[in-house]
Amino acid sequence: MNNRALTKAFACVLAILTVGLLVGHTQAAPHRVEVHVKRFAFTPNEATVKRGEPVLLVLSSEDANHGLRFRQLNIDLRVNKGNSAQVQFTPDITGDFVGHCSVFCGSGHGGMTFTLHVVN
Amino acid sequence: MLRIALCSTILCAAALGGCKATPPGRFESRIASFAKHRVLIGDRDEKNPLANNAQTIADGKEAFSHYCIVCHGNDAQNTGVPFADHMSPPIPSLASAEVQTYTDGQLKWILDNGIFPSGMPASKGILTDDELWSIVIYLRHLPAAGSQGIPDVYNH
Numbered sequence: 001m002n003n004r005a006l007t008k009a010f011a012c013v014l015a016i017l018t019v020g021l022l023v024g025h026t027q028a029a030p031h032r033v034e035v036h037v038k039r040f041a042f043t044p045n046e047a048t049v050k051r052g053e054p055v056l057l058v059l060s061s062e063d064a065n066h067g068l069r070f071r072q073l074n075i076d077l078r079v080n081k082g083n084s085a086q087v088q089f090t091p092d093i094t095g096d097f098v099g100h101c102s103v104f105c106g107s108g109h110g111g112m113t114f115t116l117h118v119v120n
Numbered sequence: 121m122l123r124i125a126l127c128s129t130i131l132c133a134a135a136l137g138g139c140k141a142t143p144p145g146r147f148e149s150r151i152a153s154f155a156k157h158r159v160l161i162g163d164r165d166e167k168n169p170l171a172n173n174a175q176t177i178a179d180g181k182e183a184f185s186h187y188c189i190v191c192h193g194n195d196a197q198n199t200g201v202p203f204a205d206h207m208s209p210p211i212p213s214l215a216s217a218e219v220q221t222y223t224d225g226q227l228k229w230i231l232d233n234g235i236f237p238s239g240m241p242a243s244k245g246i247l248t249d250d251e252l253w254s255i256v257i258y259l260r261h262l263p264a265a266g267s268q269g270i271p272d273v274y275n276h
Contacts, residue, residue, distance in 0.1 A: 071250060100248040104186040110247045 030054035030088055033116075037079070037101070038062040040108025046115040051094050060084040067102030068114055076102050091118040141208035149209070153218060156235070157226075166225025170253045172260075180258025183251035189271045191239065196262050200270030209238055215262045227256045 033047045033055060049055045059068050059079045067078040072095075079085040101112040144152070170176045184196065191201060196214035198204040204211040212218050222230070231252045234242035243252060 069250075100250065104183075104247075107246055110243070110245045110249075110251070 028054075030056040032056045032058065034058045034060070035068065035114060036060050036062055037066045037068070037112075039064060039106055040101075040112050042068070042101075042112060042114040045113065046117065048117040048119060049091060051091055051118050051120055054088060054090045056086060056088045058084060058086040064105045065103045066105055066112075068099045069102035070097045070099040070116060072097055073116075075099075078103055091116075094118045094120055141206065143205075144209050152209070157221065161222065161226045161229055161235075163225035163229040164223050166223075166228060168224045168228070168253050168256055170250065170257060172257055176254050176257045177261045179251070180254035180256070183247060183255050184258055186247065186251075188255070190273060194268035194271055195265055196259065197265040199266050199268070200274050202274065207239055211239070213265070214259055215265070219259070224256050224260075227259060228252055231255060 031049050031053050033049065035047075035058065036043045037059060038061070057068070057075070057077060059066070059077050061079045061081050061083060064081045065079070067076060069076040072093075073089065073091060075087060075089060077085055077087045095118055097116045097118065099114045099116060101109055105112075184192075185194070188196070191204070191211055192214055193199040193201045193204075198211055198213055201211065214220075219227075230240065231247075232242060232244040234240045247255075
């Protein structure tokens with residue numbers, strides 16, 4: 001094997017390693033935020049995530065149909081009674097975002113809030 | 121003591137005027153309308169924070185359907201509501217000048233606090249602020265009277 005062939009082989013190995021590292025990095029598990037909801041509260045009622053970090057928001061209903069909407073983040077996750085639903089997103093702005101139940105569920109519906117803190 | 125005084129006052133008023141839900145006279149209606157528009161209903165200068173677009177109108181229509189339709193009908197103009205004219209005061213069409221001349225802030229105030237002594241309830245804490253503001257926008261873009269059918273509850 002001459003030098004040119006060795007160089008090509010080395011370049012190939014380097015490229016494969018680089019691609020592998022990039023793929024491994026981009027497929028890092030998202031920050032999982034699990035929220036349980038029942039009339040008329042979210043548990044927990046707040047979470048902190050980082051800007052630019054993928055977030056997997058999992059909403060589980062313990063009774064009726066519910067939802068969780070963050071108007072500023074353009075997220076509206078809805079879940080049927082007794083089931084779970086999830087949405088993945090990457091927040092690109094920082095701040096404290098107050099989400100509300102987006103499916104009318106009774107007299108306490110308007111007071112149901114979940115605060116998502118997005119930090120740097 | 122306060123409770124006794126209140127009950128006595130209500131009994132006296134009932135004895136003098138009766139408890140029947142009779143329609144208010146024209147003079148009474150004019151006085152009440154003036155007082156509500158100019159004095160009693162607050163937040164005249166409050167601005168709607170939501171965008172006035174098709175999505176918000178759809179949101180408002182959905183929020184309105186939670187329970188407003190039971191008294192106001194699907195079209196907010198009393199279509200299919202059997203008791204709309206039998207209350208005192210009668211339930212107004214929300215497309216009427218009487219309602220549409222309120223500012224956005226006043227409409228939100230009414231949704232938040234209700235109107236005593238009409239049958240309009242307070243919705244603060246039952247619906248979210250976003251939902252209530254979206255209803256205000258929906259009220260500015262009402263469909264044609266009768267175009268939305270009759271609320272399900274009156275179809276059985």
